[in-house]
Amino acid sequence: MISSIAELISDRIGTMPAGERRAAQTLIANYPLTGLKTVAEFSAAAGVSSPTILRFVARLGFQNYPEFQSALQDELAAQLQSPATRTLNPSSAAGAASPMLEATLDNMRETFRHLSEKQLADIAATLADRRGKTFLIGGRFTDPLARYMAAHLAIIQPDVHHLAGQESIWRDRLIDMGKRDVLVTFDIRRYQESLIRFAEKAHQRGVQIVLFTDQWLSPIARFARHVIAGRTAVPSAWDSSAALFVVAETLIGAVTRRLEADGARRIRDLENLR
Amino acid sequence: MISSIAELISDRIGTMPAGERRAAQTLIANYPLTGLKTVAEFSAAAGVSSPTILRFVARLGFQNYPEFQSALQDELAAQLQSPATRTLNPSSAAGAASPMLEATLDNMRETFRHLSEKQLADIAATLADRRGKTFLIGGRFTDPLARYMAAHLAIIQPDVHHLAGQESIWRDRLIDMGKRDVLVTFDIRRYQESLIRFAEKAHQRGVQIVLFTDQWLSPIARFARHVIAGRTAVPSAWDSSAALFVVAETLIGAVTRRLEADGARRIRDLENLR
DNA sequence: GGAACGCTGTACCGTATGTTACGTATTTTG
DNA sequence: CAAAATACGTAACATACGGTACAGCGTTCC
Numbered sequence: 001m002i003s004s005i006a007e008l009i010s011d012r013i014g015t016m017p018a019g020e021r022r023a024a025q026t027l028i029a030n031y032p033l034t035g036l037k038t039v040a041e042f043s044a045a046a047g048v049s050s051p052t053i054l055r056f057v058a059r060l061g062f063q064n065y066p067e068f069q070s071a072l073q074d075e076l077a078a079q080l081q082s083p084a085t086r087t088l089n090p091s092s093a094a095g096a097a098s099p100m101l102e103a104t105l106d107n108m109r110e111t112f113r114h115l116s117e118k119q120l121a122d123i124a125a126t127l128a129d130r131r132g133k134t135f136l137i138g139g140r141f142t143d144p145l146a147r148y149m150a151a152h153l154a155i156i157q158p159d160v161h162h163l164a165g166q167e168s169i170w171r172d173r174l175i176d177m178g179k180r181d182v183l184v185t186f187d188i189r190r191y192q193e194s195l196i197r198f199a200e201k202a203h204q205r206g207v208q209i210v211l212f213t214d215q216w217l218s219p220i221a222r223f224a225r226h227v228i229a230g231r232t233a234v235p236s237a238w239d240s241s242a243a244l245f246v247v248a249e250t251l252i253g254a255v256t257r258r259l260e261a262d263g264a265r266r267i268r269d270l271e272n273l274r
Numbered sequence: 275m276i277s278s279i280a281e282l283i284s285d286r287i288g289t290m291p292a293g294e295r296r297a298a299q300t301l302i303a304n305y306p307l308t309g310l311k312t313v314a315e316f317s318a319a320a321g322v323s324s325p326t327i328l329r330f331v332a333r334l335g336f337q338n339y340p341e342f343q344s345a346l347q348d349e350l351a352a353q354l355q356s357p358a359t360r361t362l363n364p365s366s367a368a369g370a371a372s373p374m375l376e377a378t379l380d381n382m383r384e385t386f387r388h389l390s391e392k393q394l395a396d397i398a399a400t401l402a403d404r405r406g407k408t409f410l411i412g413g414r415f416t417d418p419l420a421r422y423m424a425a426h427l428a429i430i431q432p433d434v435h436h437l438a439g440q441e442s443i444w445r446d447r448l449i450d451m452g453k454r455d456v457l458v459t460f461d462i463r464r465y466q467e468s469l470i471r472f473a474e475k476a477h478q479r480g481v482q483i484v485l486f487t488d489q490w491l492s493p494i495a496r497f498a499r500h501v502i503a504g505r506t507a508v509p510s511a512w513d514s515s516a517a518l519f520v521v522a523e524t525l526i527g528a529v530t531r532r533l534e535a536d537g538a539r540r541i542r543d544l545e546n547l548r
Numbered sequence: 549g550g551a552a553c554g555c556t557g558t559a560c561c562g563t564a565t566g567t568t569a570c571g572t573a574t575t576t577t578g
Numbered sequence: 579c580a581a582a583a584t585a586c587g588t589a590a591c592a593t594a595c596g597g598t599a600c601a602g603c604g605t606t607c608c
Contacts, residue, residue, distance in 0.1 A: 010390035029503035033351050049557045077307050100524050112375050144418035236527035242520050250374045253510035323587045
C-alpha cells in the first residue's frame with residue numbers, strides 16, 4: 001500500500017534512469033518543498049533539464065506537473081492539519097530500520113539522563129582551559145570518534161593530537177605528556193588491553209584522563225578524571241557508538257563556545273591562511 | 275517583532291477593506307496552503323476577484339505574488355526542517371536537557387523519515403552482494419565516519435579499503451577500481467573539491483557510488499547511484515554528523531544481517547586466527 | 549565492431565498565470 | 579443629500595511557465 005508520494009518515489013527510484021533519479025533524490029532530500037517550486041527551479045536544483053523533471057513526474061503516474069503539485073499540496077495539508085500523523089512514515093516504521101533507530105534514540109536519552117549539565121560543563125572546561133596539550137585515542141571501533149573530535153578541537157585550539165597507528169608509536173608520545181595535559185580515551189567492550197596499559201601509564205605521569213566508554217565501564221575508569229558512560233545496546237550484531245558520538249559533538253560545541261573569544265580570532269587566522 | 279507572515283496578517287487585518295479581509299481570513303483558515311496555489315484558485319476560495327488578492331499581498335508589503343509565495347515557502351521549509359521549533363510547547367522545553375541533544379534527535383528522526391526501508395535495503399544489497407571491492411572515503415570532518423564503517427565492513431567482507439591520506443594516494447587507487455566495485459563517499463558542506471573530482475573519476479570508471487551527504491546534497495549526488503541525505507543543523511558552531519553516523523550504523527547492521535550465512539563462517543575463521 | 553535502443557538536453561510553442569487599466573458600485577464626508 | 583473618494587470587479591495584456599518535437603549521445607546487445 002502506497003500512501004504518500006515519497007513512498008511512491010522510493011518504490012520506483014530503482015527503475016529510473018540516472019537523470020530522473022537525481023530529480024527524485026533532490027526532491028526527497030528536502031521533501032516536499034522542491035516539488036512545490038516551478039519546473040525550472042526544480043530542474044536547476046537537481047542539475048538536470050526541465051524535460052527530465054516532467055518525465056520524472058510522468059513516470060510517477062501524474063498527467064502533468066500541476067497535478068503532481070496538487071497531490072503534494074494535498075499531502076502537505078493533511079500533515080499540517082493533524083500533526084499526530086506526522087510521525088514516522090509507515091514504511092520505515094514497520095521496517096528493520098526503525099527498531100534500530102528507536103533503540104539508538106533511547107540510548108541517547110538514557111545517556112544524557114545520566115549526564116548532568118555540570119559534568120558536561122566540567123569536562124568542557126577541562127578541555128578548553130588546559131594550559132598543556134590534548135591527546136585523543138580510541139580503540140578498534142572507537143578510534144574514528146577520537147579522530148572526529150580531534151579534527152574539530154584542533155581547529156579551535158593549538159596542541160591537539162590524535163594518537164594513531166601502532167601501540168609502540170603512542171608509547172613514545174608518553175614522554176611528551178605531563179600534568180597540564182589531557183588524554184581523551186574512547187574504549188568500549190571488548191576493552192583493549194593496549195589502551196588500558198597506555199591510560200595507566202599516562203595517569204602515572206599525572207595526565208588528566210577523560211574517558212568515553214559504555215555503561216559497563218572500561219577498566220580505564222579507575223584512572224579517569226571524568227567518565228562518560230554511553231549506552232551501546234542496539235538490535236544488531238554490533239554495539240552502537242552513536243550515543244558517544246553525540247556526547248562528543250556536544251562537548252565539541254561546548255568547548256567551542258567556551259573558546260569563542262580566542263577561537264574566533266584563531267579561526268579568522270586560519271581562514272586567512274587558505 | 276513579527277516573524278511569520280501569519281503574524282503580519284493578523285497584525286494588519288484590522289486596517290483592511292472587506293474584500294481583502296476575506297482573503298486574509300481564508301488564508302489563515304488553512305495556512306499556508308491557500309497561499310501556495312494560483313491567484314485564481316486563491317481568489318475563488320476567498321470568493322473575491324484576482325486583483326483583490328494581488329492588492330492583499332501588496333498591502334502585506336510584497337512586490338508581487340511570486341515574492342509572496344517564496345516567503346511562504348521559506349517559512350514552510352524552516353518549519354519542516356526543524357520540527358523542534360514547530361512544537362514549541364513548554365512541556366518539551368522543560369524536558370529538554372540540552373538543546374543540542376533535542377536538535378540531534380530531531381535530525382535523526384527527520385533523516386530516517388526521508389529514508390525508506392527499501393532505499394536502505396537497496397544500499398545494503400549494493401554493499402553486500404557486490405562481486406568486486408568496496409572503497410570508503412570521507413572529507414575533512416566525515417573521514418572518521420568512513421573509517422568507522424570500514425572498520426566494521428572489513429571484518430565481515432574481504433576487499434574493503436578505506437582511502438586515507440593525501441589526494442595523490444587515492445588517485446593512484448583509481449586504477450584498481452571498476453564496474454563491480456563500490457565507492458562509499460562522505461561529503462557535507464563545505465563540499466571538498468578533491469572529493470568531487472575523485473568521485474567523478476571513479477564514476478567514469480563505472481564504479482557505483484554511495485553518497486552520504488547533507489540535505490543540500492554534495493555535487494557528488496550527480497554521479498551517485500544511492501544518496502543518503504542527513505540533517506546536520508544543530509545549535510552549535512559546527513554541523514552535526516550524528517544522523518549520518520546512525521545511518522552508517524544501521525547500514526552496517528543491515529549488511530551484516532545480509533551476510534550472516536557467509537559472514538558467520540568468516541567471523542569464525544577470524545576468531546580462530548587470534 | 550556495428551546497429552538498435554533508450555536517455556538526455558536544446559529549442560521552440562501554446563497557454564495559463566500574474567498583472568494592469570479602467571469603469572462601476574459603494575461607502576464616506578461635508 | 580450630494581459629491582468625492584475609495585473599493586471592487588471585468589477585461590485586456592505581457593510574461594514566463596509547462597509542455598513537446600527532435601537531434602545528439604552513450605549503452606547495450608547482437
